Amino acid sequence: MKIPVSYSFRNLWTRRLTTVFTASGMALVVFVFASILMLSEGLKKTLVETGSYDNVVVIRKSAGSEVQSGIERFPASLVETQPEIAMGPDGQRLVAKELVVLINLQKRGGSKPGQVVIRGITGNSLILRPQVRLIKGRLPRPGSSELMAGMSIAKRFQGAGFGETLRFSMRDWKIVGVFDAGNSGFTSEIWGDVDQLMQSFRRPVYSSILFQLRTSSEFAKVKARIENDPRLTLEAKRETKYYADQSEMMAKFLRILGMSLTVIFSFGAVIGAMITMYASVSNRTAEIGTLRALGFQRRNILYSFIIEAMLLGVTGGCTGLFFASFLQLFTISTLNFQTFSELAFSFTLTFEIVYKSILFSLIMGLVGGVLPAVRAARMNIVEALREG
Amino acid sequence: MESKKPLVILRDVCKTYQRGSQTIPVLQDINLEIPEGEFLALMGPSGSGKSTLLNLIAGIDKTDCGTITIGGVDITTLSETELAHWRGLHVGFIFQFYNLIPVLTAYENIELPLLLSALSKKERRQHVEMALQMVSLTDRSDHFPSQLSGGQQQRVAIARAVVTDPTILVADEPTGDLDRASAAEILDLMERLNTQLGKTVIMVTHDPRAAEKARVIRNLDKGYLNVHHQAAL
């Protein structure tokens, strides 16, 4: 760099107010950009943690999700006999027939409703889901009207906290435990004994069957057998894929909305940068003439101004990223469009997002600064000196 | 008077300007030889083309006809890139309004032309300090232009002009913006650069006091260089 970078930096510093205005605009854009990426990442993380690769979820064909699905006892028992199912430590088959329904609960601190997943489980369900840990109280006793609530639900819904009671289907259900399932969707569920729940909801059918593969590669075989059996109208997916599909719509919606917003905003920020840089160039016309007279080449001038614009961008980018990182303190809870159930996830900042944001801000600076830089470089020496 | 070898040779140089549809001739049939170590003043009324002539010699403007040879190099044949490179090595500029970079200190302003060379930081420091000494501003090397008086700024500009040890020094109204005392200081400095260091100085001015310092005065009128020389006293 023939012309020192400190020259560009100092010029930005000299016209502080303008620099602050312009960089703030870019900071806001990067903030929005980063927060969208962080939201998508948070959503993805929630799903990746929900489900194990070697678990298989079986639901009724075309049902879309557990809530819409119904599996009668007979087909359920057929699934239970599949040879590819792994064996547990006590010699039992690691398969769980579960019920999944939604109930309306009121949020705490207001009367806004939310639809929460209630999952009827069996003893195997916990073995199949190692990411679930009991953090308070105990497991519900089989055959009782007891429930345990996911941490997210216990915190945010009335009656779902430890020791509290929920009333539905004409019965009182006591919350005897609270569990944490990390970032997975299970943290937004309430679990209870499947037989008790089926009885009280008067639903004599299961929603889904979950089992663990004894050998991961046998998935294709057991999937084919289940799906091709004419007695069963079922479909099987790996648990991880099942949950990823569940929020495809949400993720897509967030992506479309988010990206279109970012594009529009970045136009605004780039225009702001352009205006600032053009003014910068026109204020330093005499300087540019002097530098050229001293022997600096056109491209030296070009690079110097482009660097100035990119510095502007990076400043805005770092500021925006800094503020965006605070979003990690917040949790978003909303309705998942596909499953109609409550979904809670948080903003997650990854290294990839950091460098993408910085890169984005550099590009914004570049795009905003290139035309003014070209104008500076193309100036005629004599005219530039005269204007000064 | 022994005539030294001509350093700058202009042959049949002309320059015109376009103003809308009109073509205005600014310089016509310029033939000039400047020997090495000369101190030349170019004078004339406003619009006579003296600044234009200076710009052509300094290589910041292109002729429309004719050749300009400086130190054996015909600069009218150089490409823009080559010309810029040539300027950095061979020309020292002194402007009426100093044209210092406001965000750089005096030291850094003087160092600027050296950044185009391959000198190391240490070597650059030596040159800059020498130049500062020459203009007696060593104690103000870390001041910004806004912290210096007009005369001091022009001295920094002169230091910048000589730091690369250029072939020619061109000055466009160097005392135009200065009070009498500062102007005298600057002119003395320029005279010393010419007599003690043998620098070839070409100065455009309308100030008769400045012209007195020069050894040769040429007049321009309506784009023509007057035939007869006027030797200063």
Place this chain on the structure above:
Amino acid sequence: MSIIKLLYRNTLRHKLRTFLTILGLTIAILAFGLLRTVVSAWYAGVEASSASRLITRNAISLVFTLPASYKEKIRQIEGVETVSWGNWFGGIYIDEKNFFANFAVDPKTYLKLYPEFILTPEEKLAFFRDRKGAVAGRKVAERFHWKIGDIITLRGTIFPGNWDFVLRGIYRGRYPATDETQFFFNWEYLNESMKKISPRRADQIGFYIEGLKDPDRAAEVAAAIDASFKNSIMETLTETEKAFQLGFVSMTEAIVIAIRLVSFVVIIIIMAVVANTMAMSARERTGEYAVFKTLGFGKWHIAGLIFGESFFITMTGCALGILTTFPAAKAFGDAMSAFLPIFHVSRQTIYLDVVAAVIVAVVAAIIPTYRSVNIRIAEGLRKIT
């Protein structure tokens, strides 16, 4: 030489800068308008719903049904004029991407309760008569190029199998806010089929809709309905249609709040850009304003010039932004029609656009005006030369 001419010439001094500022404003107003339209599209269901219709459903959640036998008891509640019923079908048309709402309903009572769905008498009759008949809204019919008489097949998710329907009518919405993307068919067809396929699931209704004699008594009637089923096998939850829709929207409130926040951010960004431009212009012309003062122009004249220029730029950008909002909304609405069936720009949005632009104009002009107005003449004149 009028003041307008002077303003106009001033803005032309730096054509590129003025152009860029106006462009920035246009984009900001466009973004603001689109975002507001997204928010109102979110609430479209609420807008279209009525406070004189009630929705009764299973108190546990929408996932559970109510017995068909409840019909009679509801009909007898005082204040209830008409009772209709239906089930959310949730069928897929060819691909999940082609989402639209589809229900099984009782044809006669449903159309009676929804007079805003306009059909010709022939279409109505054909629908009532044909067990397998279905009616689709204009927008969804256009999207898939359906004509009356077409056979439309939906793949069931909640009710398994492939279901064929014959399109007997295409309805228009009476109001601009009316949803024209619905698809509904005869409940009897669903029920008869379920009796054969899965008898346990027959005679089950997803929701009841009640038309009221007196809309002011909505709360009373709703309470009466729920009271009559309290402590029975399936308890009910009855609320006005508006409340029902609001309930859904509030569940995705987080997203709506985020969008609202973002629309303010847009305005702030553009305010910064325009403020920057005005500050630069004013700074360059400090000397000129000093000259104006020497000529006898007062503070208010100077302020007027600066504010005038700010408004000139802002209003031009605003006008362009509003003009481009309409075609952009159309394109955006088409792309998002699966998520947001109703997408049109409201008059209120336009008013807010103008208000936002005015605020930007004022804020951008304040500091430069203050500075220029207060500069001493001599100081200002020095800045010219």
